[in-house]
Amino acid sequence: MSLQDSDISRLIAGDRSAWDAFVRSAAPVVLAAARRTLERAGRTNEADDVVQQVFEKLVRDDFRLLRTYDPGRAQLSTWLSVVTNSAALDHLRRLKRAPEPREILPEDGETTPPAADPLPIPRNLLTPRQAAIMALLYERELDVSEVARLLGITEQTVRSAHHKALTRLRVYFSEEFPELGDAKARPARITGK
Amino acid sequence: MSTGAGLPHPKDAGAAWSAVAQALRESRPISEPDVNLLAAWLEGRLEESEAAPVESWIAANPLEASTRLAELRESLTEAPPNVPHKLLLRLRALRPQRKSTHQPMPSFWRRMPQVAAVAATLAIGLFGAYGSYEMGLRGSLPALEQERQFAQASLPEFLPPEDEFFFD
Numbered sequence: 026m027s028l029q030d031s032d033i034s035r036l037i038a039g040d041r042s043a044w045d046a047f048v049r050s051a052a053p054v055v056l057a058a059a060r061r062t063l064e065r066a067g068r069t070n071e072a073d074d075v076v077q078q079v080f081e082k083l084v085r086d087d088f089r090l091l092r093t094y095d096p097g098r099a100q101l102s103t104w105l106s107v108v109t110n111s112a113a114l115d116h117l118r119r120l121k122r123a124p125e126p127r128e129i130l131p132e133d134g135e136t137t138p139p140a141a142d143p144l145p146i147p148r149n150l151l152t153p154r155q156a157a158i159m160a161l162l163y164e165r166e167l168d169v170s171e172v173a174r175l176l177g178i179t180e181q182t183v184r185s186a187h188h189k190a191l192t193r194l195r196v197y198f199s200e201e202f203p204e205l206g207d208a209k210a211r212p213a214r215i216t217g218k
Numbered sequence: 219m220s221t222g223a224g225l226p227h228p229k230d231a232g233a234a235w236s237a238v239a240q241a242l243r244e245s246r247p248i249s250e251p252d253v254n255l256l257a258a259w260l261e262g263r264l265e266e267s268e269a270a271p272v273e274s275w276i277a278a279n280p281l282e283a284s285t286r287l288a289e290l291r292e293s294l295t296e297a298p299p300n301v302p303h304k305l306l307l308r309l310r311a312l313r314p315q316r317k318s319t320h321q322p323m324p325s326f327w328r329r330m331p332q333v334a335a336v337a338a339t340l341a342i343g344l345f346g347a348y349g350s351y352e353m354g355l356r357g358s359l360p361a362l363e364q365e366r367q368f369a370q371a372s373l374p375e376f377l378p379p380e381d382e383f384f385f386d
C-alpha cells in the first residue's frame with residue numbers, strides 16, 4: 026500500500042492495522058527528510074531520533090498534527106517531509122549545534138552604509154516572487170537555473186521577473202532620489218512604510 | 219553605472235536590492251509558511267498570488283529558506299531509504315491506545331450504595347407522609363366527637379334545673 030493510500034480516518038480511530046501500514050509507508054519518507062536536514066550539521070546518525078520525534082508529534086494530543094493534513098492541497102509524502110524538515114531543524118536548534126546563518130557581508134570596495142534618516146519605501150515595490158528571485162540571485166548568489174529549480178518555475182520566468190524587478194528598482198530610485206544618480210549611491214538606510 | 223539595457227549594473231542592482239530588502243524586513247516580520255501551504259507550493263499547485271506567503275518568506279530569509287527548500291526537494295526525489303527494523307518496531311509501538319467510548323454497566327453490587335440511598339430516601343419520605351397523616355387524623359378526632367355530641371344534645375341539657383330557674 027502506498028503512503029497516499031493511507032486511511033487517515035481509520036488510523037485516527039485507532040485501527041492497529043491502519044497504523045502499522047502507515048508506519049511502514051511513512052517511515053522511509055520521514056527518515057529521508059530527517060537525514061537530508063541533519064546532513065548539514067553532520068548529524069545524520071541522529072536521524073532515527075528525529076523520526077521518532079516526528080511520529081510522536083503526529084500522534085500527540087489525539088493526532089492533533091496529523092488531523093491538520095489537507096489531502097486536497099498536497100501529497101502526504103510532501104506534507105510529511107515538510108513536517109520532518111521542521112522537526113529536524115528544531116532538533117538541531119535544541120542541540121545548539123546548528124550552523125548559524127552566515128552573515129551577508131558587503132562585497133569588497135563597498136562599505137556598510139552609515140545609519141541615516143529612515144526613508145519610506147512602498148511595500149508593493151516588488152512582488153513577493155520578484156523579491157524572492159532578487160534575494161536568491163543577489164544574496165544567496167544562485168544562478169538563474171538554480172533559482173528556477175528551487176522555486177519550481179522556468180528559467181524564462183526567473184529572467185522575466187528579474188528584469189521587471191530591476192526596472193522597478195531603477196524607476197523607484199531615479200524618481201525618489203534623482204540626486205543620487207544611480208542605485209549604488211542610494212540612501213544608507215531605508216525603511217518600509 | 220548602468221548596463222546597456224538601461225538597467226543598473228548587477229553590482230548596483232544588488233546594492234539597490236539590499237537596501238530594499240533591509241527596509242522590507244524591518245517593516246514587517248515574515249513568519250514561516252504553514253505546513254500545508256509549503257507542501258502545496260513544493261508540488262507547484264499554487265498560483266502566484268497563493269504562493270505569495272512562501273515567496274515573501276524566501277525573500278525575507280533567502281539563506282535559510284533556500285537551504286530548507288533544497289533539502290526538501292532532494293529528499294522528495296531521492297529513493298526512500300530502508301528503515302531499520304528496530305526503528306519500525308519503536309514507531310509501531312507509538313500507536314495511542316484509544317479509550318473506549320462506552321462504559322460497561324456497573325454490576326448490581328457496585329451500584330448497591332446508590333440503590334440503598336434511593337430506597338432509604340423513599341422509605342423516610344413515605345413514613346413521614348403517613349405519620350403526618352395519622353397525627354393530623356388523631357388530632358382532629360376529639361374535636362369531631364365534641365361537635366357531634368353538641369349537635370345531638372337537646373335543649374334541656376342546656377337549661378338549668380327548674381329549682382334554680384326561679385328566684386325565691
